[in-house]
Amino acid sequence: MLAAVLHAAHDLRIEEVPKPTPAAGEVLVRVAHNGICGSDLKLLEMGLRATTVPHVLTNHCGPQILGHEFAGVIEQLGMGVNSLQLGERVCIQPNYHCGSCHPCLTGFTHLCQIVTFHGVISGGGGLSQFTTIPASMVHRLPDQLSMAQGALIEPMAVSHHAVERSSIDPGEMAVVFGGGPIGIGVVLGLRARGVTNIAVVEPVAARRSVAKSLGAHTIDPNTDDLRAYLSKCGWLGGSDVSFDCAGIPATFGGTLESLRARGRAVIVAGSSAYPLTTTAHLLQHTEITITGSLAFTSEDFRQVISLMADGAYPTEGWVEHIEFGELVEEGFGALAAGRRTKVLVDLPA
Ligand SMILES: [Zn+2]
Numbered sequence: 564m565l566a567a568v569l570h571a572a573h574d575l576r577i578e579e580v581p582k583p584t585p586a587a588g589e590v591l592v593r594v595a596h597n598g599i600c601g602s603d604l605k606l607l608e609m610g611l612r613a614t615t616v617p618h619v620l621t622n623h624c625g626p627q628i629l630g631h632e633f634a635g636v637i638e639q640l641g642m643g644v645n646s647l648q649l650g651e652r653v654c655i656q657p658n659y660h661c662g663s664c665h666p667c668l669t670g671f672t673h674l675c676q677i678v679t680f681h682g683v684i685s686g687g688g689g690l691s692q693f694t695t696i697p698a699s700m701v702h703r704l705p706d707q708l709s710m711a712q713g714a715l716i717e718p719m720a721v722s723h724h725a726v727e728r729s730s731i732d733p734g735e736m737a738v739v740f741g742g743g744p745i746g747i748g749v750v751l752g753l754r755a756r757g758v759t760n761i762a763v764v765e766p767v768a769a770r771r772s773v774a775k776s777l778g779a780h781t782i783d784p785n786t787d788d789l790r791a792y793l794s795k796c797g798w799l800g801g802s803d804v805s806f807d808c809a810g811i812p813a814t815f816g817g818t819l820e821s822l823r824a825r826g827r828a829v830i831v832a833g834s835s836a837y838p839l840t841t842t843a844h845l846l847q848h849t850e851i852t853i854t855g856s857l858a859f860t861s862e863d864f865r866q867v868i869s870l871m872a873d874g875a876y877p878t879e880g881w882v883e884h885i886e887f888g889e890l891v892e893e894g895f896g897a898l899a900a901g902r903r904t905k906v907l908v909d910l911p912a
């Protein structure tokens with residue numbers, strides 16, 4: 564079968580690899596579409612996450628088949644799998660967890676201390692014709708959802724989790740920093756929750772027009788005054804909730820500065836490249852809350868699947884398909900250059 568294998572930084576090759584067989588408790592999935600994530604771009608830039616020491620949860624290291632946002636059809640069942648059937652259409656919740664650390668034991672498996680993801684450090688990934696995955700990491704797709712929509716559930720679940728973390732009420736106002744796929748997902752998640760006052764801060768015009776088409780007001784940070792907009796709309800003190808979906812110093816600073824007293828900041832895009840800078844004085848004098856948001860829970864997946872089946876996640880204007888052979892140039896290259904927003908790779912049948 565064909566797979567996109569990351570060998571080292573800037574060395575991603577589509578090559579022939581052996582088709583895997585499902586072990587006990589696993590299923591073999593024939594992948595239909597796999598989305599490219601910002602974290603995949605980072606992997607291509609930085610290289611393998613595990614080169615010589617296998618990850619404890621997946622027992623894998625070395626060259627890595629990328630891809631953690633995917634949907635496909637169950638092609639084969641491993642021993643003991645009776646919760647799924649051949650031919651079922653599924654999407655994958657790609658996070659592995661240990662089950663025995665403190666977060667796992669207290670019900671927060673997505674915060675597992677040794678968390679890793681399928682397609683990041685694992686045997687196999689979604690950017691291949693087939694991959695094997697534990698049956699417990701699979702969600703069924705309802706008939707209303709296409710396979711392409713199925714491949715968008717993972718990133719939309721990331722955004723959904725961030726909206727949940729904000730505890731926002733429908734009458735409150737939100738500012739979203741960053742109009743990429745996760746920012747778009749936050750806008751759609753907010754709208755599905757009944758929030759109507761949403762502003763997106765995004766320097767790229769094409770991304771602003773997508774956010775606008777989805778019902779958000781848009782702000783160009785280079786020319787527009789967010790504060791003036793907020794007070795013009797009656798949000799004198801600032802926003803109730805602000806989301807950092809870009810993860811750079813300017814957006815973290817903007818996220819905190821845009822809040823009213825006692826407002827809540829949700830950090831969806833965290834980078835280890837920058838220390839966050841603010842002052843204890845600001846925190847004390849505004850009583851704002853800064854909240855992190857990592858990945859998703861199974862409940863986020865279930866809710867996004869249900870909301871998507873109800874039409875809450877339109878894809879026009881921001882999701883594009885490419886062929887597998889175009890992966891490096893039209894996928895990774897175009898995303899890195901800002902020429903596309905979300906790319907779904909169609910795997911050859
Ligand atoms: Zn991702």
Ligand SMILES: [Zn+2]
Nearest residue numbers: 661664667675
């Ligand atoms: Zn754990």
